[in-house]
Amino acid sequence: MPNITEPKLISGNANKPLANAVARRMSMHRGMNVKPVDARVERFNDGEVFVEVFENVRGEDMFILQSTSRPANDNLMELLIIADALRRSSAQRITAVIPYFGYARQDRRMKARTPISAKLVANMLTGAGIERILTLDLHATQIQGFFDIPVDNLYASPVFALDVKSQFGDLSDVMVISPDVGGVSRARELAKRIGAPMAIVDKRREKAGEVAEMTVIGDVTGKRCIIVDDICDTAGTLCKAAEVLLEHGATEVHSYITHGVLSGPAIERVSNSVMKSLVITDSIQPTEAVKNCPNIRIVPTAPIFAQAILNIWSGTSVSSLFETNTLGPIYEGLYSTD
Known part of the structure; x- marks a missing residue:
């Protein structure tokens, strides 16, 4: 495990309630207060995305939680620019937690003169300095092969x-x-x-x-x-x-x-x-x-995402979350684990 104090979570504007719920679940597991890194993700009058991180992230293991849902392009740009801000701030590792991976339906050419947009998005994410992807139910599992970095695809x-x-x-x-x-x-x-x-x-x-x-x-x-x-x-x-x-x-x-x-x-x-x-x-x-x-x-997906983030941070298995006997206790209180 890297010599890091705690995993740090940062969120774009796509799904702040989920980011806060993940942080609360991480707090329960860690026995200490975990909250999203203080930052502002705003837009200039012409629509340009601007990001400023207010906390020191040098040498930290950073997790960006951002779905690339509607508006897909705006949320994708937020994710890319947050990653660039963290990379330029000397974060040790940047993991993109993308609960909903937009453009995943464009994973192959259905007819002539059409793009493979999912591959383009993969290239953009890697180019922004993201070193690992954590997502949920990719539309097509072969999209994992579009990346040359680890991709953890959780299942619902x-x-x-x-x-x-x-x-x-x-x-x-x-x-x-x-x-x-x-x-x-x-x-x-x-x-x-x-x-x-x-x-x-x-x-x-x-x-x-x-x-x-x-x-x-x-x-x-x-x-x-x-x-x-x-x-x-x-x-x-x-x-x-x-x-x-x-x-x-x-x-x-x-x-x-x-x-x-x-x-x-x-x-x-x-x-x-x-x-x-x-x-x-x-x-x-x-x-x-x-x-x-x-x-x-x-x-809710916060329980499974919080545990997956902690498993990635600690270097333990993410695939263990596919098993009922492992996942049941994580959702204890919501469902019976009998």
Whole structure:
């Protein structure tokens, strides 16, 4: 372990409540007060980002907590400039904690003359002096290969499994649903953790954002269905999938989505949907509309991020957080760890 007193956390403006919650959890684990480093992250009148760090960070192990969510470009620039400020202030190591990794959906060329923006973002982060990435449920796990630095990709499925066991009680009639063929591995992971069968909703798109047809692969008759995915943007596909599942005999439909982007008409769609509940994490700071939506529930990520940061700082395993017997005690008080 480096000869450093304590890990230090600094936050951009993307998700300050999560940064403060992570700091509180770190304080509990360390038995001392941990709070985000005093800094200002502001904008000039023309929109330029300016950062000033008010504390000494020389030789420190710095963790920048910043989701690159909407406004994606502004939050990405904040992250890059904070990293540059820390590097020029002689921080020993800089880790970017990115709960929601923006541009991850642009991880390959779908047609001619298009970019691979996720790779460009990876190059920018590395060029800014960031030496390690900690994120949650990358849209495509191969994005880890875009970096030449360590990338720790945490998974929401262990946390979701704790929540499902706490909320659903008897799981004998529960079935996990993948909303497309590409998300099968994610759905299978949750299904394995809760001991439930799995089905797939296969969708065919005419163009981006519009679903022409959906087919259910598997028998969902009499099942309480849990749709699992990493991102919910406009919620059109999700709400349509819930309708199709009920048409095929499901008794009720719930959704567990890691990143609640929830843009455009998403909140209205979810409110009027046949889904009984949509569960998201706080990887993206929820708006007031999200908080007030009666069928949206938010699962905290501060416990897992705080422990992951401490594990990275101390040089211990991050992958241990994928196991229920390790994660359960971290979420003690929120869920039963039986």
